[in-house]
Amino acid sequence: MKLNIALLAGDGIGPEVIDQAVKVSNAIAAKFNHEINWTPALTGAAAIDAVGEPYPDETHEICANADAVLFGAIGHPRFDNDPSAKVRPEQGLLKMRKKLGLFANVRPTFTFPSLIDKSPLKRERIEGTDLIILRELTGGVYFGVRGRKDNGNTAFDTMTYSRAEIQRLAKKGFEMAMKRSKKLCCVDKANVLEASRLWRETVQAMEKDYPEVEVSYEFVDAVAMRLVQWPKAYDVMITANLFGDILTDEASVISGSMGLMPSSSLGEKTKLYEPIHGSYPQAAGKDIANPLATVLSAAMLFEDFNLTEEAEAIRSIVNKSLAEGIVTEDLADGGKAYKTSEVGDWLAQNL
């Protein structure tokens, strides 16, 4: 197969972790006889510095014309504590998601046999966890009208959802549930929010089209609790943009390190793959960040092009690296800590 992949390294540790995913993907291509064309493009603070815009049109063209996008991370602390900054890296991320129509963000949470005891949660609570949070990614309060009133003394953001937006996300959720354990949980705050009531109403109306799927409805606060209490109670979860943002970060704790969890973001035409961790600026340039979330995102990419064996090869070499202790410092636990690039090299060579 021939794959054209747009390569958006972004900020902070983005470039370093992306490098390892490229190494591993190239090794896969060599082994399985595929051809990958990588087209790098600017995004985030890096793009602001270069062209004054966190998601330049040129980058959009490259992404829109690629078969898939591999994305690192975005964000820089110099913008975070400056509430008055006019252009911020995150705007690029949001613009990218919106313009590429990436409405379904797939964030799996699972455990690695050799890492279970690294989780802050007890083994018996998490062993065997295998859930997917399907987060709506191009709507909700991330994209509603926002602004100031009363001379800047009042700020507002609008959380908006249309039935159609909910339907297309829920459809993916039902389909995923059909391929898995046929359990779907709709997470909302319908006891307070009108948008959540529309979610519940819309998903309820779709239940009849998937008679085999058992659907439950839970409030986001209760889920924030149960997710760490009994993660095995969940399988496929669908939720709004903001709730998904919070719950997926929380869920990443289960696996033992945020440096491990991959994601895909799917639209009608474009597919994007990225680690769920952020740009981790304190570690940037130090060659210490964990590249596995990005490498596993590349595995999700292969999987989505029906290259299942390739995806499986990546996952099993990752498991092997963990079992053999070829890990970055976040997982080293007193043992030897490998560099980001060393882990990438090891994975590519041992595939």
Next chain:
Amino acid sequence: MKLNIALLAGDGIGPEVIDQAVKVSNAIAAKFNHEINWTPALTGAAAIDAVGEPYPDETHEICANADAVLFGAIGHPRFDNDPSAKVRPEQGLLKMRKKLGLFANVRPTFTFPSLIDKSPLKRERIEGTDLIILRELTGGVYFGVRGRKDNGNTAFDTMTYSRAEIQRLAKKGFEMAMKRSKKLCCVDKANVLEASRLWRETVQAMEKDYPEVEVSYEFVDAVAMRLVQWPKAYDVMITANLFGDILTDEASVISGSMGLMPSSSLGEKTKLYEPIHGSYPQAAGKDIANPLATVLSAAMLFEDFNLTEEAEAIRSIVNKSLAEGIVTEDLADGGKAYKTSEVGDWLAQNL
């Protein structure tokens, strides 16, 4: 001291857990020579059934004229899956918070020596946790304009905050931090939301008035992760209504049972005390719910009237009951499970 306390038992397990808090408070009053006048009033589904309104004016009068309000829980499943219900119990809760001006919701999270191993989190992660989430309770998306458009096919909610609302909450946060370890964390989503940027801007401007307090700013998604990873990293946290709702439920996992965490809700004039758990309808009427969160809420009440010794007496008898295994089934762990009322009796008798 003479205390007039409005007693709002509410729905589900509310009446049962409230009964135990009353028993314990009366025992304290007898022991320390106080006089408590309890005035019961209707709220929640119970009030809807009786008078068609979840927070009747008569109840409001009673609360507004009391020295404090002791509250059970609100909510009934018959409303949750009916997105078209016009009157819901939760509206009563929100109306009550708003009309009583209870803008600051104080939700502490701590561990009990004898329960540490019951937490889903490992001992070394949580031992010594002692944090307070100060949740804004009368603003934000809970109270903004909401509704439908496009023939009901689009729903919206508005998240609004004014500088004054943020200031009065943050002031409480700074003051609390001054009495504790002088660390304050402002939790927001300033990389996306305008309301969060106003939070950050407002809190930053207040820093100079509290030069001794070390203030940090973190995104809510990162906090949802770190809160279970290293709860000891936090002390006083201030946050918006919705974020506080989610994070406090999540934090309750640390202590090992949601049935343990108390709260107070403070306004300029009124103070209200309630467990952070909900109405737990599956357990209603069975005399099995854990009453300790409500009993400990009563301890917070005494504390706020400067009856420190009284509050301490409640806390220490609660600790003793836990150590001696006088616990409800959620904590029994194979051992003997006491009834809700038996735990209440034991506490009152052994004070």
